[in-house]
Amino acid sequence: EVQLVQSGAEVEKPGESLKISCKASGYTFTSYWIGWVRQMPGKGLEWMGIIYPSDSDTRYSPSFQGQVTISADKSISTAYLQWSSLKASDTAMYYCARLYGAAADCWGQGTLVTVSS
Amino acid sequence: QSVLTQPPSVSAAPGQKVTISCSGSSSNIGNNYVSWYQQLPGTAPKLLIYDNNKRPSGIPDRFSGSKSGTSATLGITGLQTGDEADYYCGTWDSSLSAGQEVFGGGTKLTVL
Numbered sequence: 671e672v673q674l675v676q677s678g679a680e681v682e683k684p685g686e687s688l689k690i691s692c693k694a695s696g697y698t699f700t701s702y703w704i705g706w707v708r709q710m711p712g713k714g715l716e717w718m719g720i721i722y723p724s725d726s727d728t729r730y731s732p733s734f735q736g737q738v739t740i741s742a743d744k745s746i747s748t749a750y751l752q753w754s755s756l757k758a759s760d761t762a763m764y765y766c767a768r769l770y771g772a773a774a775d776c777w778g779q780g781t782l783v784t785v786s787s
Numbered sequence: 788q789s790v791l792t793q794p795p796s797v798s799a800a801p802g803q804k805v806t807i808s809c810s811g812s813s814s815n816i817g818n819n820y821v822s823w824y825q826q827l828p829g830t831a832p833k834l835l836i837y838d839n840n841k842r843p844s845g846i847p848d849r850f851s852g853s854k855s856g857t858s859a860t861l862g863i864t865g866l867q868t869g870d871e872a873d874y875y876c877g878t879w880d881s882s883l884s885a886g887q888e889v890f891g892g893g894t895k896l897t898v899l
Binding site: 704705707714715716720729731732765769771774775776777778779780 | 873
């Protein structure tokens with residue numbers, strides 16, 4: 671069974687750094703793009719960027735370029751999303767999703783990130 | 788402002804049919820496959836339709852997708868109260884040099 675399992679909810683202060691994870695199982699991790707999606711409270715879905723774990727080719731949506739870093743460790747089939755300095759506006763649910771062609775066919779359960787002083 | 792335009796809300800009675808539109812341009816829908824996602828309250832999105840009109844295993848044939856030019860449509864027949872959810876279209880947009888995945892703004896379906 672294809673599965674993406676994300677790390678747990680986080681509560682952080684503004685200015686702090688954070689790295690959340692998405693562990694894949696049930697398929698060849700290096701054969702599919704995997705991406706991150708943000709959903710702010712009460713709002714829609716936004717693609718942040720995608721990575722191809724085989725060669726770490728990474729593409730960011732313009733709104734998120736320079737704001738976050740997407741990475742992957744193919745030795746443990748895990749993708750990451752990290753911030754170097756969190757802002758209150760980063761408060762959101764974050765989902766990872768596997769891309770099958772242009773479609774996200776498998777989603778993680780989501781990681782809630784709360785940034786508050 | 789989303790690159791893909793969806794109506795904010797639609798509603799219909801149980802058992803009826805509803806359609807949700809997704810309008811884009813030649814840089815996205817016009818030249819790429821469209822997917823549709825269902826997000827039930829408090830849950831992660833789920834893929835309903837891919838490659839414009841294909842259903843993943845386990846998705847009932849009450850759900851259908853179509854595309855014409857720079858627009859796509861999701862159809863749901865035999866509406867059930869359990870279909871109340873937010874629905875999103877998605878595709879690839881090649882207007883930027885590297886391209887990017889994009890979503891519509893989402894449509895809230897109410898089953899009256």
